[in-house]
Amino acid sequence: MNTTQLKGISLPASRLCIGGCPAGEYGWGDVSREEIEAAMLRALELGINVFDTADTYGLGRSEITMGEVFHAHRDRVIIATKFGVRIEHGKTFYDNSPAYIEKALAASLKRLNSDYIDLYQIHYLDHQTPIDQMMETLIRRKQQGDIRAIGLSNVGAKDAEAFLPYADEIASFQNHYSLAHRTDESEIETIASSLQISPMTWGSLGQGILTGKYDASVRFEANDRRSRSIYDNFYGKKLARNLRIVDVMRPIAVHHDVPIAAVAIRWILDKLPTSMVITGVKNPKQAEGNAIALSFELTPNELQQLDDVSK
Numbered sequence: 140m141n142t143t144q145l146k147g148i149s150l151p152a153s154r155l156c157i158g159g160c161p162a163g164e165y166g167w168g169d170v171s172r173e174e175i176e177a178a179m180l181r182a183l184e185l186g187i188n189v190f191d192t193a194d195t196y197g198l199g200r201s202e203i204t205m206g207e208v209f210h211a212h213r214d215r216v217i218i219a220t221k222f223g224v225r226i227e228h229g230k231t232f233y234d235n236s237p238a239y240i241e242k243a244l245a246a247s248l249k250r251l252n253s254d255y256i257d258l259y260q261i262h263y264l265d266h267q268t269p270i271d272q273m274m275e276t277l278i279r280r281k282q283q284g285d286i287r288a289i290g291l292s293n294v295g296a297k298d299a300e301a302f303l304p305y306a307d308e309i310a311s312f313q314n315h316y317s318l319a320h321r322t323d324e325s326e327i328e329t330i331a332s333s334l335q336i337s338p339m340t341w342g343s344l345g346q347g348i349l350t351g352k353y354d355a356s357v358r359f360e361a362n363d364r365r366s367r368s369i370y371d372n373f374y375g376k377k378l379a380r381n382l383r384i385v386d387v388m389r390p391i392a393v394h395h396d397v398p399i400a401a402v403a404i405r406w407i408l409d410k411l412p413t414s415m416v417i418t419g420v421k422n423p424k425q426a427e428g429n430a431i432a433l434s435f436e437l438t439p440n441e442l443q444q445l446d447d448v449s450k
């Protein structure tokens with residue numbers, strides 16, 4: 140199945156989603172707004188209707204761009220944004236307080252130029268605001284029609300337990316997951332089954348390393364977050380390991396005549412059968428390459444090879 144149903148959203152959601160971080164035009168190297176807008180529209184043409192952003196991406200730039208791109212297509216798309224990271228005078232705080240939710244929601248609706256947000260996600264837990272207070276605020280805004288569904292993000296299995304009383308109100312959670320990052324795999328499976336919600340994966344292409352276009356000599360400019368060593372997919376032992384994974388992906392991609400990126404995405408779709416896979420894209424060609432993941436199957440033997448090399 141290439142679509143899934145998110146609790147609270149009647150429109151079937153494509154299992155491939157476009158990530159709006161590059162649309163923030165900050166920290167992803169040189170990007171062209173025109174190309175990013177064209178990529179979003181091309182994705183929509185190809186049947187991808189879930190677009191993920193956050194109020195922090197480019198300090199609102201990504202939401203503004205999505206609002207502009209999708210204004211004429213509003214009822215055909217599922218816009219997922221996030222709140223919970225407050226940036227003030229250059230400092231970052233996690234804030235899930237009811238007062239901040241109200242403020243952040245009003246600002247996101249304005250930037251998205253929309254009466255509602257399809258999926259409103261808690262970007263990070265502040266581990267201070269009582270879950271009841273946060274959820275009651277979100278549920279009230281859902282009842283008022285400003286939000287259609289509520290999602291979590293960057294949560295562990297222990298965090299998710301606190302949301303069990305609200306399981307019927309939560310649609311999804313977003314966590315880091317890919318062939319290059321399987322560390323939290325069992326937690327992701329536990330959360331998905333205990334709350335009966337869809338895992339949405341971010342970093343699904345290992346920030347680009349799983350597309351096969353980078354080698355051991357990869358270097359990024361200072362305006363690209365991947366120039367920092369915390370983006371460890373591109374450094375040291377992790378880079379060497381990722382390149383071994385790509386060596387296994389390459390012949391599989393050739394065999395199916397698909398881009399290597401599509402193999403990375405297809406593997407997640409099969410490994411986590413209720414998942415939705417987010418990938419950041421910078422241009423229509425990348426959107427097209429990633430969309431191919433929805434149109435081919437990996438064989439059991441290929442799935443096993445990928446599983447073994449990435450364990």
Ligand SMILES: NC(=O)c1ccc[n+]([C@@H]2O[C@H](COP(=O)([O-])OP(=O)(O)OC[C@H]3O[C@@H](n4cnc5c(N)ncnc54)[C@H](OP(=O)(O)O)[C@@H]3O)[C@@H](O)[C@H]2O)c1
Nearest residue numbers: 158159160341342343344345346347350400418419425428
């Ligand atoms: N909840 C959270 O805390 C959280 C955290 C991170 C991300 N996210 C979401 O997840 C999205 C994606 O995750 P990510 O940002 O970590 O990156 P990712 O999807 O793993 O990698 C995206 C990058 O890979 C390259 N790429 C994409 N498709 C390609 C293709 N077909 N061929 C060649 N290169 C391709 C592009 O960069 P280059 O062309 O420059 O290589 C693109 O920017 C974000 O945009 C955001 O919406 C959420």
